Amino acid sequence: MAWLERFFAPCPRGLEALLCEELAALGAQAAKADRGGVQFRADWRAAYRANLESRLATRVLWLVGNAPYRSEDDIYRLTAGVAWEKWFGPGQTIRVSVTGRRSPVRSLEFVTLRIKDAVCDRFRARCGKRPSVDTAAPDMRIHAFLNERHVQLYLDLSGESLVRRGFKRANVQAPLKENLAAGILRLSAWQPDEPLVDPMCGSGTFLLEAAMMALRIAPGMGRNFALENMRHFDAPLWQEVVANAKAAELPRRALPIYGFDISAQEVRRTQVNLRAAQLHEWVAVQEHDVLTLVAPASAGVMVANPPYGVRLGEMDALAAFYPRLGDALKANWAGWRCCFLSADTNLPKLIRLKASGRTPLYNGALECRLYEYRMVAGSNQRRTQT
Ligand SMILES: C[S@@+](CC[C@H](N)C(=O)[O-])C[C@H]1O[C@@H](n2cnc3c(N)ncnc32)[C@H](O)[C@@H]1O
Incomplete structure (x- = not known):
């Protein structure tokens, strides 16, 4: 051995x-x-x-x-x-x-x-x-x-953090880290042939990670690593590893992965990022309000990290937003598993849905929860979750 x-x-x-x-x-x-x-x-x-x-x-x-x-x-x-x-x-x-x-x-x-x-x-x-x-x-x-x-x-061995995938992304202020997004997709048990929606996609981190998973694109394809500059670097072995990963990629095809955001600027940002990764042809992105969005299929997975508030005015706006989000999920997303990453402890109370999962996760030093809501057809009655 x-x-x-x-x-x-x-x-x-x-x-x-x-x-x-x-x-x-x-x-x-x-x-x-x-x-x-x-x-x-x-x-x-x-x-x-x-x-x-x-x-x-x-x-x-x-x-x-x-x-x-x-x-x-x-x-x-x-x-x-x-x-x-x-x-x-x-x-x-x-x-x-x-x-x-x-x-x-x-x-x-x-x-x-x-x-x-x-x-x-x-x-x-x-x-x-x-x-x-x-x-x-x-x-x-x-x-x-x-x-x-x-x-x-x-x-x-990595050099730059592995969250820097093999393409350059448009800058965002506090983006969701790529590996956290990939982990949330795994925790949601999403399968690549299932429809996936991020209705508040921001710069598109979930969409990019999901598309790379679906097409089996290695996240580090196209970037450099510190190991390549080490004196004991085994170049033939590395080339073999890269060639094997390349051979495992699936042919590009339209994916059942959809992104939406209320902000035209964020939609453009996602499009720029998808283009940089050469995935723009396969993932659909549109400007839309999550509160009026209708599910594109009878079942699937929704993932998002909803906006969070820091200042008082923002907190008030969110206190009004979460119940409406809960109502929209009940009205328009029956049959879907909806997963939200949030550090906001008010979300579970205000969304007024019963969480089927709440996984502790850290976004950097910030303690968050991944809340999972299973939207069942006809479960329109109000339930309170504290
Ligand atoms: C925390 S950010 C999401 C960041 C994103 N996951 C990323 O990777 O960059 C929240 C996003 O929700 C969007 N948003 C806020 N209210 C919305 C609404 N009613 N409908 C759709 N998107 C909304 C904001 O424009 C913002 O881009």
Whole structure:
């Protein structure tokens, strides 16, 4: 059996179990959910596949050092003992990030500095030159995780976050992360031949993820990864992994995936994003108010993250909007499973429908719930959910 390396793939909190399943399907072994990610073992083929094909991981980190520690000096010594020069050169730029959970160290910034110094000192001693730091767009990212007693050092195989798919998207202020959207689609149990509607599609994140899933397009197709710039990069293996993913794509076809938004500007944004992904021909998008929208089929899945309020006026507007949304679902969406991601604790009360599911999920640091409502034909009576 090939030697298996150890990895950690972070993901939005709440998606760990789904990521375990996804990574196992890509060839990972011993996948184990941790808070905010998954630990796993894999050969390089599976590690490459995880980068290219995972829809849920935020990045793939390769464990290169692991030891107990008591002080910053212990962390310096561990870092200086790692053979960084085997994987990248002093001409490449680096960035160090440190996360601590119940770590006794006084300052994570100081640990970051010590790790950077240890890497640079090692390069200077062995190569006569040291890499420089680039915090904005580094060639190599080094991540350290500290708990009470152990430090783990990782080299980041992904580079830019995996939520950056292989096409450039129109900017949005607080977009839904692609991997969270993909996870919600999985949690909704949507099947690619089922009709799917996002009636408040904004920049179109759900639509893009759903279309890529339906056509089996690997999310990383067309982008670059840090692993390609590593000294031990296995180019023939990588080309094989990319060719296999390309061969698995399905022929492009019109999909039963529909997006709507009340704002013409958002509709245009979605169209720009679909075009950038070359999916604009296969997904229909229109300007429409969700409150008057009629289901395009007798059954299917609705997904959305409805508008949320921050200011008082917005909260009042939402307090009026949610009951009307509930009424619209009852009137026009019988036979559909409707899933809403929201951090707003008023939504379940005000929408006046009985939720059949409420899954805790994190949108960054923001605690949300995914509410599922099964709209049954003829269930027009009002029910209150608190
Ligand atoms: C939080 S954003 C959705 C973000 C989106 N999921 C994305 O990926 O960018 C909420 C969206 O709901 C839209 N919206 C608000 N009221 C609406 C209504 N009555 N009908 C349809 N869309 C509405 C807004 O224009 C906004 O684009």
